[in-house]
Amino acid sequence: MDTSFITALKKALEKRRAEYTEKLKKLIQVPTTFLNEQHGQRLIEKYISDIGLEVNSFIPNIKVLKKHPSYMSNRDTFENSPIIIGEWKGSGGGNSIILNSHIDVVPTGERNQWYDDPFSGVFQDGFIYGRGATDMKGGTISLLLALQLLSDIQVTLKGDVIFQSVVDEECGGAGTLATILEGYKADGVLIPEPTNQKIFPLQQGSIWFRLKLRGRSAHGGTRYEGVSAIEKAMQVIQQIRQIEMRRNQRINDPLYQNLPIPIPINVGKISGGDWPSSVPDYLEIEGRLGVSPEETIEEAKEEFSYLLSPALLQDPWFEQYPIDIEWFGASWLPGKIEQTHPFMKALVDSFESLYHKKPRIEASPWGTDAGLFSQVAHIPAIVMGPGITELAHFPNEKIKLENVFESAILYAIFLTNWCKLDSD
Amino acid sequence: MDTSFITALKKALEKRRAEYTEKLKKLIQVPTTFLNEQHGQRLIEKYISDIGLEVNSFIPNIKVLKKHPSYMSNRDTFENSPIIIGEWKGSGGGNSIILNSHIDVVPTGERNQWYDDPFSGVFQDGFIYGRGATDMKGGTISLLLALQLLSDIQVTLKGDVIFQSVVDEECGGAGTLATILEGYKADGVLIPEPTNQKIFPLQQGSIWFRLKLRGRSAHGGTRYEGVSAIEKAMQVIQQIRQIEMRRNQRINDPLYQNLPIPIPINVGKISGGDWPSSVPDYLEIEGRLGVSPEETIEEAKEEFSYLLSPALLQDPWFEQYPIDIEWFGASWLPGKIEQTHPFMKALVDSFESLYHKKPRIEASPWGTDAGLFSQVAHIPAIVMGPGITELAHFPNEKIKLENVFESAILYAIFLTNWCKLDSD
Numbered sequence: 123m124d125t126s127f128i129t130a131l132k133k134a135l136e137k138r139r140a141e142y143t144e145k146l147k148k149l150i151q152v153p154t155t156f157l158n159e160q161h162g163q164r165l166i167e168k169y170i171s172d173i174g175l176e177v178n179s180f181i182p183n184i185k186v187l188k189k190h191p192s193y194m195s196n197r198d199t200f201e202n203s204p205i206i207i208g209e210w211k212g213s214g215g216g217n218s219i220i221l222n223s224h225i226d227v228v229p230t231g232e233r234n235q236w237y238d239d240p241f242s243g244v245f246q247d248g249f250i251y252g253r254g255a256t257d258m259k260g261g262t263i264s265l266l267l268a269l270q271l272l273s274d275i276q277v278t279l280k281g282d283v284i285f286q287s288v289v290d291e292e293c294g295g296a297g298t299l300a301t302i303l304e305g306y307k308a309d310g311v312l313i314p315e316p317t318n319q320k321i322f323p324l325q326q327g328s329i330w331f332r333l334k335l336r337g338r339s340a341h342g343g344t345r346y347e348g349v350s351a352i353e354k355a356m357q358v359i360q361q362i363r364q365i366e367m368r369r370n371q372r373i374n375d376p377l378y379q380n381l382p383i384p385i386p387i388n389v390g391k392i393s394g395g396d397w398p399s400s401v402p403d404y405l406e407i408e409g410r411l412g413v414s415p416e417e418t419i420e421e422a423k424e425e426f427s428y429l430l431s432p433a434l435l436q437d438p439w440f441e442q443y444p445i446d447i448e449w450f451g452a453s454w455l456p457g458k459i460e461q462t463h464p465f466m467k468a469l470v471d472s473f474e475s476l477y478h479k480k481p482r483i484e485a486s487p488w489g490t491d492a493g494l495f496s497q498v499a500h501i502p503a504i505v506m507g508p509g510i511t512e513l514a515h516f517p518n519e520k521i522k523l524e525n526v527f528e529s530a531i532l533y534a535i536f537l538t539n540w541c542k543l544d545s546d
Numbered sequence: 547m548d549t550s551f552i553t554a555l556k557k558a559l560e561k562r563r564a565e566y567t568e569k570l571k572k573l574i575q576v577p578t579t580f581l582n583e584q585h586g587q588r589l590i591e592k593y594i595s596d597i598g599l600e601v602n603s604f605i606p607n608i609k610v611l612k613k614h615p616s617y618m619s620n621r622d623t624f625e626n627s628p629i630i631i632g633e634w635k636g637s638g639g640g641n642s643i644i645l646n647s648h649i650d651v652v653p654t655g656e657r658n659q660w661y662d663d664p665f666s667g668v669f670q671d672g673f674i675y676g677r678g679a680t681d682m683k684g685g686t687i688s689l690l691l692a693l694q695l696l697s698d699i700q701v702t703l704k705g706d707v708i709f710q711s712v713v714d715e716e717c718g719g720a721g722t723l724a725t726i727l728e729g730y731k732a733d734g735v736l737i738p739e740p741t742n743q744k745i746f747p748l749q750q751g752s753i754w755f756r757l758k759l760r761g762r763s764a765h766g767g768t769r770y771e772g773v774s775a776i777e778k779a780m781q782v783i784q785q786i787r788q789i790e791m792r793r794n795q796r797i798n799d800p801l802y803q804n805l806p807i808p809i810p811i812n813v814g815k816i817s818g819g820d821w822p823s824s825v826p827d828y829l830e831i832e833g834r835l836g837v838s839p840e841e842t843i844e845e846a847k848e849e850f851s852y853l854l855s856p857a858l859l860q861d862p863w864f865e866q867y868p869i870d871i872e873w874f875g876a877s878w879l880p881g882k883i884e885q886t887h888p889f890m891k892a893l894v895d896s897f898e899s900l901y902h903k904k905p906r907i908e909a910s911p912w913g914t915d916a917g918l919f920s921q922v923a924h925i926p927a928i929v930m931g932p933g934i935t936e937l938a939h940f941p942n943e944k945i946k947l948e949n950v951f952e953s954a955i956l957y958a959i960f961l962t963n964w965c966k967l968d969s970d
Contacts (some may be wrong), residue, residue: 326767330822341911341939342812342834343750343912344805352813356780381768388766389776391819398754398814398875399834404815410766410823451822488767514823515765 128476131534134274135527138267142530143250143523143546146263147243150252154225155438160288162225162292163378166262166287173270175285178207178334182300190303192498194294194453196203205297207306208285210269216280216542217465218308220501221533222298222491223262225289227254235517236421249520252305256509260521261314261529262287264508265422268533281541284308291491294452298491302499307435310502310540311495312533316509316521317486319529321473323504324485325465325492326379326385327456329423329449333358333430336443337393339403348401351394355405356436358430362387362409365429369422373414375389377461386414387418387426415458415496416487454489457503459498465502465540472536487511552900555958558698558952562691565948566954567674569593570687574676576647583713586628586649590686590711590896594632597694599709600779602631606724614727618718620879629721629732632709634693640704640966641889642732644925644955646722646915647686648933649714651678652939659941673944680933684945685738685953686711688932692957705965708732715915718876722915726923734889734926734964735919737956740933740945741910743953746888747928748801748909749916750809751837751880753873756830757782757854759818760867763827772825773863775818778830781861782854782869786811786833789853793846797838801885801909809836809907811850839882839909842921847873878913881920881927884942889926889964896960911935 149169154162163179170177182200187193197203206225212218230240230253238244241251250260265285273277284306288297315322335355340348366387378384387409394405413422427447432440459466459484473481486492488511492503508525573593587603594601606624611617623628630649636642654664654677662668665678674684689709696703708730714722741747759779764772790811802808811833818829820909837846851871856864883890885907897905910916912935916927932949 154642170941218636328823332822340812341912343810343836343910343937344935345754345805345810345812347936350813352783352816354814356783359776359780382770386767386769388769388823388825389764389774389819390822392776392779392826392964393817395815395832398756398832399752399812400814402814402816408819408822412767486767488765502721511765511768512771516763 128531128535130275130501131271131376131531134271137533139527140269140276142263142267144198145276146250146259146526147245148507149259149263150243150250150255151241153241154227154254155229156226157197157203157292159225159345160204161297163204163206163287166206166329169266170206173273174267175208175210175269179204180304183449184442186303187296188299190299192299192455192494195298196293197292197297201538202287205289205300206287210283212279212541213544214280214285217310217540218282219537219540220306221265221285222288222312222313223258223286224288224297224491226292227290228292231517236508237518245523248524249522251518251520253519255343255519255521256316257514257519258315258507258509260458261316261507263307263530264526265314265533267530268537270287271530271534272537277538278544279537279541280544282308283537283541288491295454295491295494298494299498302494307499307501311492312528313490313492313503313505314507315490315505316511316514317506317508319506319508320482320484321469321506322484322486323389323459323461324375324415325457325496325505326486326488327419327493328489329411329413329419329453329455330408330410331411331426332448332450334446337401337403338406340401345401351405353400354439355392355394355407357435358407359389361435362389363432365426369425375485377483380484381487385414387411413456415456419453419455455491455493455497457493459502459504464501466504468504468540469504471534472539476532476535485528551960555695555700555878555955558695559955561696561953562694565852566687566691567617568875569689570674571669572685573683573687574667574674574679575665577665578651578678579653579667580650580717581621581627583649584628587628587630587711590630593690594630594709597690597697599632599693601635602633603628608905610727611720611724614723616723616879616918617720619714619720620717626712627876629713629724630711634707636703636705636965637968638704641734641964642706643961643964644732644735645709646691646735647689647710648682648712648721648735648915650713650716651681652716655941661942662881669947671946674948675944676941677943679943679945680740681938681943682739682931682933684950685740685934688950688953689957692956692961695954695958699916701962702968703961703965706969707961707965712915719918720917722918723922726918731882731923731925735916737833737916737927737933738930738953739914739929740935740938741930742934743930743932744906745893745906745928745930746908746910747883747885748799748839749881749914749919749920749929750910750912751843752913753834753835753837753843753877754832754873754875755850756832756872757871759796759829760830761825761827761832764825764907766823766825768823775826775829778863779818779831781859781968783813785854785859786813789850798910801907809838811835827915837880839880843879845878854910860958879915879917879921880913883926883928887926892964893928893930893960896956896963900956900959
């Protein structure tokens with residue numbers, strides 16, 4: 123990549139800085155929580171058309187979606203949750219790309235945990251604050267700004283660029299699944315989830331489980347006459363740690379070397395018993411099973427269930443009262459693109475030409491819509507964006523504004539590398 | 547005890563069988579749950595006056611009670627919860643006795659767990675069914691019937707008999723405390739809680755605790771970045787098992803030899819975390835700490851708190867976030883009467899003269915109002931009654947009718963032994 127091109131992008135950025143700062147603030151100020159995505163999507167439509175792209179939108183057909191094995195959502199309709207598409211047709215002969223961004227944000231949680239209104243979009247000490255700032259409205263603005271800058275310096279790309287603003291990423295990916303079923307495809311997908319500009323070619327999948335355990339009640343003063351569901355739960359949690367260890371010992375991809383536990387099993391919730399002086403006779407555990415890109419969700423479920431079966435728990439109690447295992451709520455497919463794939467190489471090269479150093483390449487510790495692209499649409503997908511994972515889903519979520527701008531430059535270079543510049 | 551006296555009692559019983567069966571049924575049919583004791587108490591008043599005893603009743607002064615260190619109740623008033631007293635003055639020169647019975651019953655729980663209406667009072671296959679049948683309306687009727695039989699065979703006792711029908715036993719003993727503060731006293735107390743006619747000279751005390759534990763939240767996919775309150779709870783529960791072992795190793799009274807764990811610590815309830823794929827940052831445990839008659843409630847609390855202090859848990863996490871320990875809800879004082887005490891000997895002798903075998907003497911695995919008599923009023927108290935502990939507080943509670951009658955005979959003999967027959 124020649125230096126004068128990068129210089130031109132940076133120069134163009136200076137003129138767009140104030141406008142796109144404002145656009146990010148406004149986008150954060152729209153509370154695009156589950157089922158409330160419409161106003162945010164309308165704003166995205168306007169932003170796309172400001173750049174000069176062709177705008178499309180569609181309402182997913184929930185009846186069709188519900189029949190798909192990877193569909194996972196609690197909604198009854200998409201009526202107020204459109205998908206927005208911005209298309210920039212290439213001149214032909216280059217690689218096409220999907221830029222996939224989600225508009226939905228997770229709930230704000232307790233208001234008193236926030237210093238300011240959770241949807242303030244306030245700018246302070248270099249950061250813009252608000253739910254969704256880092257996950258992932260910052261990344262969305264970076265993508266749009268990249269397209270804006272390419273347009274500003276009058277670049278023509280050979281390959282098609284399809285920008286997608288989807289819903290439901292936070293609850294299992296129904297929006298992205300809808301774009302796939304609608305027929306959108308390309309030679310590669312970039313998703314600007316907050317990775318602090320690390321490149322994630324491997325996506326951890328996940329699925330939620332609920333375990334129901336039985337005990338036998340008795341008065342607390344004669345607790346030895348009962349069987350405590352809490353003590354049984356302690357055995358089960360020990361076994362879950364064993365299962366986690368066993369599953370992770372198999373992981374040998376060097377991209378996982380910085381993750382202490384590549385595919386963790388999280389025990390997130392426990393609830394059992396109803397009286398201090400009774401032996402608890404019932405208990406529920408809820409958690410998240412991490413799924414590796416080397417296995418399917420079904421394989422992971424089967425292994426987990428097998429290792430929690432009565433025979434493996436070595437306690438006659440479970441022969442009599444086996445653990446009832448439910449799979450519920452959200453799931454995310456795992457995903458993988460080989461590091462030797464040209465799509466990966468194009469992104470790594472772009473990073474090196476901008477920063478003059480090697481990017482950090484890691485496996486993601488969570489699931490994204492990249493799994494759907496990878497496993498359902500069979501399109502290689504990479505996750506990389508501004509924003510920091512650790513700030514996502516937490517109170518006082520924020521993003522460093524300069525990172526949004528830097529990522530825009532990086533994306534613009536990457537698009538040029540991948541879709542190819544038409545120099546005619 | 548001469549045989550002709552016992553024969554006379556048994557003969558008198560035959561004439562009262564139908565009447566007292568009906569009286570027990572009716573008493574069970576009144577749902578005397580917390581705050582709803584009034585109608586049951588009015589029935590007791592009638593039963594007492596049927597026997598010919600002097601009836602008194604009083605409304606405890608809640609302001610005075612609340613100032614007492616052993617007061618424990620959630621109520622705001624006793625207005626509809628009178629205490630009923632039946633007095634049978636002796637001719638003088640004998641030992642006096644308090645016969646203490648509680649009218650309150652625990653909630654019925656889920657209706658569908660009962661084969662019949664929980665307050666049916668139905669008689670079937672030798673048992674009378676209903677909430678309170680065994681705990682302890684059966685025992686109450688045994689006591690009243692004993693007095694009736696003594697009256698029927700025209701016995702005069704030397705010592706005073708004070709029958710008390712109290713409230714709030716099931717939630718910490720405020721009713722009995724009120725009788726003590728009202729000035730009622732005697733040389734011994736008998737409480738007909740369901741022991742299946744075993745004699746309990748030792749009463750286990752108890753107190754409820756609530757432990758609040760902190761964790762540090764993180765995304766489940768990077769669970770190693772958080773600190774799980776559930777894993778901390780597992781450490782704490784292990785420690786509670788150690789504390790229980792340590793406390794029970796000290797117990798060497800042979801009366802405890804049939805109890806696998808003389809003073810258990812029951813972990814009755816656990817609740818933590820709120821999202822399957824987040825590391826739980828908060829958890830609560832509720833339970834019951836058994837208290838031995840050899841210690842005070844305060845001593846037991848102190849030891850428990852000390853053994854859960856950060857230094858003893860050997861985990862720096864607890865230095866930073868110590869366990870918050872609350873003592874809440876009900877508590878029962880422990881109690882003890884020496885086996886050599888004449889009051890004990892009188893009961894044992896009575897048992898032997900009726901059954902021609904030794905009674906089973908054990909330590910109680912739960913608390914009763916006997917602790918209040920023992921520790922606050924300093925009156926020796928014994929617990930013994932018909933009905934079976936294991937049926938108390940459970941659905942389909944029942945009592946064997948013959949046991950109610952047998953106990954009435956036993957109580958009548960005991961009253962004669964203790965209060966002394968006036969043969970003039």
